[in-house]
Amino acid sequence: MQLGKDVRLFGRTRDLEIQIDQFLDALSESALVFKSAVDVYLEEGCTKEFTDKHEHVDSLESQADDLRRTIEIKLYTQTLIPESRGDVLGLLENLDKIINLIERVLWAFDIEKPQIPTPLNSGYRKLVDMSCEAVEAVVLASRAFFRNIDAVGDHNHKVMYFETEADKASTQLKRDIFETDLRLGHKMHLRGFVEDIDDIADWSEDVADRLAIYVIKRTV
Amino acid sequence: MEITVLLFLTSGLFLGWALGANDAANVFGTAVGTRMVRFGTAAAICSIFVVLGAVVSGAGAAHTLGKLGAINALAGSFMAALAAALAVYIMTKAGLPVSTSQAIVGAIIGWNLFSGMPTDPKSLTKILSTWVLCPVLAACFSAIIYKTTVWFIKYAKLHLLRTDAYTRIGLLIAGAFGSYSLGANNIANVMGVFVPANPFTDFNLGTFLTFSAGQQLFLLGAVAIGVGVFTYSKRVMLTVGNDLLPLSPIAAWVAVVSHSIVLFLFASQGLEALLSSHGLPTIPLVPVSSSQAVVGAVLGIALVKGGGGIQWRVLGSIGLGWIVTPIIACGICFVGLYFLQNVFDQKVYQSTAIERLDPAPTTSRMRDHQIDIMKL
Numbered sequence: 001m002q003l004g005k006d007v008r009l010f011g012r013t014r015d016l017e018i019q020i021d022q023f024l025d026a027l028s029e030s031a032l033v034f035k036s037a038v039d040v041y042l043e044e045g046c047t048k049e050f051t052d053k054h055e056h057v058d059s060l061e062s063q064a065d066d067l068r069r070t071i072e073i074k075l076y077t078q079t080l081i082p083e084s085r086g087d088v089l090g091l092l093e094n095l096d097k098i099i100n101l102i103e104r105v106l107w108a109f110d111i112e113k114p115q116i117p118t119p120l121n122s123g124y125r126k127l128v129d130m131s132c133e134a135v136e137a138v139v140l141a142s143r144a145f146f147r148n149i150d151a152v153g154d155h156n157h158k159v160m161y162f163e164t165e166a167d168k169a170s171t172q173l174k175r176d177i178f179e180t181d182l183r184l185g186h187k188m189h190l191r192g193f194v195e196d197i198d199d200i201a202d203w204s205e206d207v208a209d210r211l212a213i214y215v216i217k218r219t220v
Numbered sequence: 221m222e223i224t225v226l227l228f229l230t231s232g233l234f235l236g237w238a239l240g241a242n243d244a245a246n247v248f249g250t251a252v253g254t255r256m257v258r259f260g261t262a263a264a265i266c267s268i269f270v271v272l273g274a275v276v277s278g279a280g281a282a283h284t285l286g287k288l289g290a291i292n293a294l295a296g297s298f299m300a301a302l303a304a305a306l307a308v309y310i311m312t313k314a315g316l317p318v319s320t321s322q323a324i325v326g327a328i329i330g331w332n333l334f335s336g337m338p339t340d341p342k343s344l345t346k347i348l349s350t351w352v353l354c355p356v357l358a359a360c361f362s363a364i365i366y367k368t369t370v371w372f373i374k375y376a377k378l379h380l381l382r383t384d385a386y387t388r389i390g391l392l393i394a395g396a397f398g399s400y401s402l403g404a405n406n407i408a409n410v411m412g413v414f415v416p417a418n419p420f421t422d423f424n425l426g427t428f429l430t431f432s433a434g435q436q437l438f439l440l441g442a443v444a445i446g447v448g449v450f451t452y453s454k455r456v457m458l459t460v461g462n463d464l465l466p467l468s469p470i471a472a473w474v475a476v477v478s479h480s481i482v483l484f485l486f487a488s489q490g491l492e493a494l495l496s497s498h499g500l501p502t503i504p505l506v507p508v509s510s511s512q513a514v515v516g517a518v519l520g521i522a523l524v525k526g527g528g529g530i531q532w533r534v535l536g537s538i539g540l541g542w543i544v545t546p547i548i549a550c551g552i553c554f555v556g557l558y559f560l561q562n563v564f565d566q567k568v569y570q571s572t573a574i575e576r577l578d579p580a581p582t583t584s585r586m587r588d589h590q591i592d593i594m595k596l
Contacts, residue, residue: 010382010385013379013381013382013384013385016381017379017381017382079255080381080384080385081380081381081384082254082255082256082469083254083468083469084380088380145380146379146380146381147377147378147379147380148377150374218380218468
């Protein structure tokens with residue numbers, strides 16, 4: 001019966017591997033949908049297409065939450081990876097926060113419906129692009145943490161690059177906003193969105209920093 | 221069997237218990253300490269395989285120990301085992317790493333000194349050189365296995381969880397192999413001194429299977445080791461990781477495998493026969509220290525990793541243990557034999573010249589030829 005137990009053990013491991021991959025897929029997908037949702041908003045405003053994309057991100061967020069909880073419970077109840085489960089737990093929770101930030105920005109667009117002057121669109125697009133690239137890179141770094149630990153450094157390097165680019169874009173965008181003739185309240189409203197979007201890149205960088213430490217800890 | 225015989229065997233059982241309590245940690249310590257394997261599972265596997273190793277392949281190393289000094293009276297065997305056990309106990313209390321192999325060799329030399337028997341210099345040199353060779357060999361094995369394993373993990377790009385699952389199974393298999401080797405190699409320390417004065421007799425199980433007197437003795441010793449594992453090794457297992465170098469589960473697996481290979485090499489009669497049949501130099505069958513094999517293995521890993529983080533003080537105290545343990549055991553045995561002989565009036569050795577050389581086969585041959593031993 002030992003053999004049967006072992007086969008089940010690998011089965012459980014495989015299930016968990018799949019769930020971790022699904023969690024990372026949800027994060028990656030939410031960044032892509034976020035990017036296209038902001039594009040739609042900048043082009044057409046708060047249309048049905050935008051709302052659909054927002055709902056899509058909402059469902060990805062709750063899916064990611066469920067997966068994260070399941071993975072965490074399994075890791076502890078099955079006493080798997082005792083050496084690294086604290087790190088894996090921290091990684092998943094911090095990655096989950098990125099989806100939460102993405103969702104929060106979309107809710108803000110949906111509720112507050114900011115009036116963005118057309119000349120500022122390109123600045124917002126660039127900021128969103130850089131932030132989403134940072135998320136993509138941190139997803140790749142996380143996948144590498146599970147499968148190919150040597151590659152984590154390469155992906156982390158990209159996260160740092162895109163975060164710096166996002167910072168530059170956000171600074172420039174804030175300058176552009178405050179150089180317009182808009183009312184101060186309007187300017188501050190627009191600035192709030194810039195900071196919220198930039199937070200996504202900043203948080204991705206924080207996760208990458210943690211990953212770098214986890215890698216050192218895991219070096220056999 | 222007389223009750224005194226059982227009484228005399230208790231010191232061997234005590235030594236077996238001490239060995240189980242201490243040395244099971246070398247095999248399963250890191251696995252249990254890092255919660256990769258549950259203590260119950262580790263203890264069960266360890267006990268079963270120690271018994272198997274002792275009964276199936278325990279004879280080789282015991283033979284060498286017997287040649288060093290064939291303790292020919294049960295009371296003498298009792299004292300030798302007790303002296304070794306006490307030396308182990310004293311060293312453990314003093315916080316120094318201890319080897320039952322060295323303790324028992326010291327005790328046998330103590331018996332030789334007391335009884336006036338010559339210590340076979342060839343066997344002694346063989347044993348002493350093996351003690352140096354054992355950690356060195358373990359370090360070489362672990363360095364090679366570690367490098368190969370790291371390369372394999374990188375090449376195979378296994379998922380973290382899959383690596384974890386494989387490591388768990390690897391630790392169980394390596395632990396089973398380690399326990400088997402421990403039983404095969406170290407049963408000599410526990411019961412080796414009782415072999416020449418063995419109170420058991422052979423009996424047949426069916427037509428083909430014979431359960432020899434030696435095997436019965438080893439089974440008894442192995443059961444004592446098993447009891448030591450179950451009753452006292454948990455604490456040692458949980459603290460073992462902190463003493464040397466902090467090990468990851470994979471590095472722990474490498475250390476256990478290397479340790480087990482070394483112990484197996486120094487106990488395998490099959491391998492000895494294979495090497496000698498091909499005209500190759502054989503590996504001496506000698507009881508070696510499980511703790512020192514593990515220390516050597518960990519050192520091998522540390523050196524491959526660049527030599528950082530090695531606790532040189534721990535290594536120094538191990539070096540000290542090499543010298544101090546046999547001396548303490550020798551001293552206790554000598555004094556103990558004096559008391560046993562003069563206070564308790566026990567016969568601690570038999571001083572016939574023939575038995576001094578090779579007692580059992582020679583005397584039986586002489587009896588076959590109807591030669592009166594007493595006249596000689």
